[in-house]
């Protein structure tokens with residue numbers, strides 16, 4: 001989509017909060033800062049997340065600086081994908097020297113992080129059969145040697161070309177989540193100390209959110225268990241592809257193309273196609289481990305926000321009165337398996 005098309009699209013959209021831009025590789029797009037400015041001004045977007053492979057170092061730093069300088073009220077999160085140490089990462093990514101280059105990008109981004117309190121830097125690791133034995137050591141490495149705001153660990157999702165990558169066994173995933181939680185908690189405490197917008201209540205909900213999402217993903221991955229809340233894909237979030245195809249989530253097929261609606265988002269939103277797909281999601285009762293949609297569905301679920309997360313927080317507090325080991329507070333269904 002051209003910048004003109006995106007501007008038209010933005011002018012037909014209501015205000016919304018979160019814009020998550022993924023690829024391919026988003027930082028290959030030279031006008032990325034201008035794209036974000038359009039949504040920042042027209043739609044009051046205030047949270048932007050960009051996952052990156054960390055390869056175009058110079059261009060990444062340039063664009064991130066432009067975004068931070070021109071959108072002062074924006075909270076910008078960049079997630080650099082790292083799937084293992086040197087050889088593993090380069091093999092998975094099929095790019096020699098990728099680990100070194102991505103690490104160099106992280107080091108450069110850390111300098112921006114020190115200057116801009118509204119900029120957060122994460123590492124994103126996808127857990128697969130190929131890297132399952134080193135992801136926790138990788139997390140420890142980044143905790144010791146870098147200045148991150150967080151490290152996400154996500155089990156591989158969808159329908160990969162090589163299905164063997166999904167061979168992570170339940171007991172292996174349980175161990176990984178068990179060891180990932182203290183790393184996640186290390187970063188939530190760090191943010192609570194360093195960021196004025198991240199107070200104690202927010203930290204408690206984030207911690208509970210990690211518990212809840214690992215628990216939900218684990219049960220879904222190992223037993224096909226449904227989520228405790230309905231998926232709101234297509235109602236509270238929408239995916240727009242590079243070619244203007246539109247879908248309710250990344251795992252389902254496109255339901256139309258915005259060019260057919262002359263880039264008028266409002267017309268698309270009120271279309272029969274979208275409503276029909278939302279109904280199909282309900283009928284299919286499809287469930288997955290996709291954290292982006294799980295997270296959005298969680299925060300729109302009264303049951304999760306008013307019952308599941310507070311319950312998890314209270315359970316954590318009670319456990320912490322008796323024990324001080326972070327791993328002891330892992331969800332019961334994870335620890336029982």
Ligand code: SF4
Nearest residue numbers: 231249286287288293
């Ligand atoms: S449950 Fe997963 S696959 Fe189904 S609509 Fe939601 S995000 Fe998509």
